[in-house]
Amino acid sequence: MKRLFKVVGVLLLIAAASSMELFAADQSAVGETAIGQDGSEQHILVAFLSRSGENYNVGTPKEGSESAAYAGYIEKGNTAILAEIIAEATGGDLFAITTANPYPDDYASMLQVAQEEIATDARPELAGTVEDMDDYDVVFIGYPIWHAHLPQAVYSFLESYDMSGKTVIPFNTHEGSGQAGTQQIIEDALNESKVLQGLAVQGKTAQEDPEQTRALVDEWLEGLEMKRTESENERVLAVYETIQQAMIDKDITSLDRLYLDGTIFTHMSGKTQSKEEFFGEISDGTLNYYKYVIHDPQIEVDGNEAVLSASVTLTAKVYGASGEWTLPVNAHFTKIDGEWYSHN
Numbered sequence: 038m039k040r041l042f043k044v045v046g047v048l049l050l051i052a053a054a055s056s057m058e059l060f061a062a063d064q065s066a067v068g069e070t071a072i073g074q075d076g077s078e079q080h081i082l083v084a085f086l087s088r089s090g091e092n093y094n095v096g097t098p099k100e101g102s103e104s105a106a107y108a109g110y111i112e113k114g115n116t117a118i119l120a121e122i123i124a125e126a127t128g129g130d131l132f133a134i135t136t137a138n139p140y141p142d143d144y145a146s147m148l149q150v151a152q153e154e155i156a157t158d159a160r161p162e163l164a165g166t167v168e169d170m171d172d173y174d175v176v177f178i179g180y181p182i183w184h185a186h187l188p189q190a191v192y193s194f195l196e197s198y199d200m201s202g203k204t205v206i207p208f209n210t211h212e213g214s215g216q217a218g219t220q221q222i223i224e225d226a227l228n229e230s231k232v233l234q235g236l237a238v239q240g241k242t243a244q245e246d247p248e249q250t251r252a253l254v255d256e257w258l259e260g261l262e263m264k265r266t267e268s269e270n271e272r273v274l275a276v277y278e279t280i281q282q283a284m285i286d287k288d289i290t291s292l293d294r295l296y297l298d299g300t301i302f303t304h305m306s307g308k309t310q311s312k313e314e315f316f317g318e319i320s321d322g323t324l325n326y327y328k329y330v331i332h333d334p335q336i337e338v339d340g341n342e343a344v345l346s347a348s349v350t351l352t353a354k355v356y357g358a359s360g361e362w363t364l365p366v367n368a369h370f371t372k373i374d375g376e377w378y379s380h381n
């Protein structure tokens with residue numbers, strides 16, 4: 038803010054000649070972690086096995102297919118859709134478990150392949166690995182139910198990594214079998230992990246009703262206390278945005294609360310203003326802010342201190358000069374009793 042004020046000060050002198058370049062709007066998301074059950078930041082992986090192609094009870098029947106009477110064609114698998122919703126809700130990273138020998142699109146052939154894998158207790162070779170599995174604290178594992186079983190490729194996946202000490206959370210789609218005992222199978226296979234209660238969603242629901250699927254996921258995650266809460270970076274950005282909006286709204290109460298006492302606003306001329314003087318000029322119409330756009334905010338959080346760097350396009354009328362200016366900003370924040378406040 039100090040910097041912003043400074044630059045506005047300069048612009049007062051050279052407003053007419055100003056040719057500051059405007060940046061393209063690009064407000065990026067921040068933060069990749071989620072808050073876990075104990076309040077700590079956790080890295081979350083959402084790994085899933087899922088098939089596109091023909092499946093039971095979903096999609097559009099494919100002309101000429103021998104399974105068309107009972108299977109339709111889908112572009113994205115049911116479990117993949119569910120996995121995306123979980124990743125979105127938790128802030129987790131997605132990883133698709135795929136086999137070196139891809140599964141057939143054709144439903145009748147797939148039924149047979151799965152049957153053979155179960156009969157031989159196969160461990161199909163996987164394509165691709167999670168490089169940084171050690172970095173994840175929580176691993177969601179998603180899969181369809183095949184012939185009332187956990188797909189054999191999921192065994193391959195579970196046996197490929199050391200999951201001890203991690204929190205593992207199963208989820209699956211099905212067309213009537215529910216979890217089909219796979220919760221217990223995963224708990225037995227990962228007896229050194231903390232396996233939480235999984236979620237089973239009908240494949241047709243995941244495929245055709247995203248609202249309902251999202252509601253089921255939210256309710257489940259809330260029960261597990263795994264729902265994503267704002268990261269510190271997002272909270273700092275939210276405070277900065279609240280300050281910008283409060284300047285527009287001339288909401289002095291909010292500005293007074295969010296700027297720490299003693300904050301000094303400095304003009305480029307060297308003239309300094311207290312909070313009270315600055316707010317007075319906002320109140321009496323000397324300073325008027327109409328619109329702000331924050332471009333590419335970068336937030337560094339270090340314990341109870343944070344710095345937000347960005348460029349901000351401000352539409353304002355200050356000391357009688359109207360204009361739109363894009364200005365570099367370095368705003369400082371301190372966390373007190375769990376809340377972030379701005380200062381210089």
Ligand SMILES: Cc1cc2nc3c(=O)[nH]c(=O)nc-3n(C[C@H](O)[C@H](O)[C@H](O)COP(=O)(O)O)c2cc1C
Pocket residue numbers: 086087088089092093113114115116117147148149151180181182183184185186210211212213214215239240241
């Ligand atoms: C080979 C195969 C076997 C299946 N067996 C069952 C089953 O035993 N019980 C069930 O409820 N659904 C069964 N289904 C349906 C799938 O579990 C369901 O369509 C699931 O949502 C597919 O997920 P995906 O699209 O992510 O692969 C089977 C599907 C296939 C392809």
